[in-house]
Amino acid sequence: MRSTFVDELCKATRAGRDTILMIGDLGFSVVEPFQEEFPERFYNLGVAEQNMAGAAAGMASEGFQVFCYSIGNFNTFRCAEQIRNDIDYQELPVCTVSVGGGVSYGSLGYSHHAIQDYALMRTMPNTVICAPADPLETRLCIQLILERGQPSYLRLHKSGEPVITMDSSPITPGVPRLLFGNPQASVVILSTGFMAHAALRLAQSREDVACYTLPCWGMRFRDSIPDLVRSRDRVITVEDHLVDGGFGSWVLECLAGTPGAGLVTPLGLTADVVGLVGREDYIHEAAGLRDLDPGLLGG
Numbered sequence: 001m002r003s004t005f006v007d008e009l010c011k012a013t014r015a016g017r018d019t020i021l022m023i024g025d026l027g028f029s030v031v032e033p034f035q036e037e038f039p040e041r042f043y044n045l046g047v048a049e050q051n052m053a054g055a056a057a058g059m060a061s062e063g064f065q066v067f068c069y070s071i072g073n074f075n076t077f078r079c080a081e082q083i084r085n086d087i088d089y090q091e092l093p094v095c096t097v098s099v100g101g102g103v104s105y106g107s108l109g110y111s112h113h114a115i116q117d118y119a120l121m122r123t124m125p126n127t128v129i130c131a132p133a134d135p136l137e138t139r140l141c142i143q144l145i146l147e148r149g150q151p152s153y154l155r156l157h158k159s160g161e162p163v164i165t166m167d168s169s170p171i172t173p174g175v176p177r178l179l180f181g182n183p184q185a186s187v188v189i190l191s192t193g194f195m196a197h198a199a200l201r202l203a204q205s206r207e208d209v210a211c212y213t214l215p216c217w218g219m220r221f222r223d224s225i226p227d228l229v230r231s232r233d234r235v236i237t238v239e240d241h242l243v244d245g246g247f248g249s250w251v252l253e254c255l256a257g258t259p260g261a262g263l264v265t266p267l268g269l270t271a272d273v274v275g276l277v278g279r280e281d282y283i284h285e286a287a288g289l290r291d292l293d294p295g296l297l298g299g
Contacts, residue, residue: 001134001157001158004138005069005097005156006030019146020059021041022043023043024045024052025046031069049079050078050079052075052079053096054086056092056094057082060093065093065149071098071100072113076153077120083151084124091126093148093149094151095153096154098114098153098154099157101155101193102193103273103283103284106277106278107279113273113274118131118245118250119242121153122250127152127153128150128151130144130145130154132156133191133196134164134197135163137213140171141171142154144171144173144216157193165196173218176190176225177212177213177214179199179200179212180211181209182207186233187208187210187235187297187298188210188228190212190214190235190236191239192239196213198238199211202292206294206297225255226254229258229264234265234298235265239266239267242268243267243270267288272287273287
């Protein structure tokens with residue numbers, strides 16, 4: 001996903017987009033294609049993420065579309081006030097790009113585990129969260145971000161993700177995209193981000209299941225969820241984030257007061273993973289996310 005992001009940004013800039021790429025002294029071996037082709041549009045702000053967010057807001061106010069690239073927690077929690085006041089409140093076209101979503105940097109420990117970022121970023125009223133499942137959705141998310149010209153959060157996994165989605169049509173924020181199965185099925189699995197891979201494996205274990213991805217969502221994009229789950233028997237959400245405050249919690253909030261909504265079961269990380277250090281597969285297995293239990297789908 002990292003290379004896809006840089007490749008798509010280069011294409012957009014060649015096509016005339018007024019883009020800027022900022023980094024916080026990381027991303028080397030990934031960002032060089034943009035840096036070499038557009039050196040006047042590339043800025044390394046150093047280990048100073050709050051300054052990076054403020055500078056991005058300033059450039060965005062002058063008409064640029066700015067992308068601030070860093071590892072999961074560094075450009076979110078470290079500069080939450082700048083994102084809230086300088087970017088989201090002003091409705092500026094700044095995209096916070098986090099690489100290493102979930103525990104894809106699991107071996108680097110808790111400081112690098114991006115497992116609370118949804119909880120923070122989904123409280124920004126004007127920000128759309130973009131969490132692609134694979135390189136194809138990454139391209140579509142970047143295209144949406146550029147066209148929308150508003151605050152956004154692009155949450156990337158890391159690298160080497162196979163393409164599992166097939167729909168290349170433009171993404172509409174808040175509207176799920178069918179990944180597998182019968183759209184009329186009584187059981188729905190809804191995922192965002194890289195955990196679509198685990199959701200797909202679970203869905204393929206049964207015939208009466210519809211599996212959807214929701215790559216773009218947020219506070220202002222809730223209307224489609226009640227329509228999706230109404231009259232279903234069971235809804236399962238899957239994410240590589242703490243269940244508290246995450247994607248599943250957002251789905252439950254979307255359904256508040258909705259008649260006919262089926263049983264919703266959010267699957268994600270729990271507090272037990274805090275402090276675990278190891279490869280992503282190891283942490284997912286400890287959390288029960290590596291191989292999801294088909295029994296979750298009901299009888």
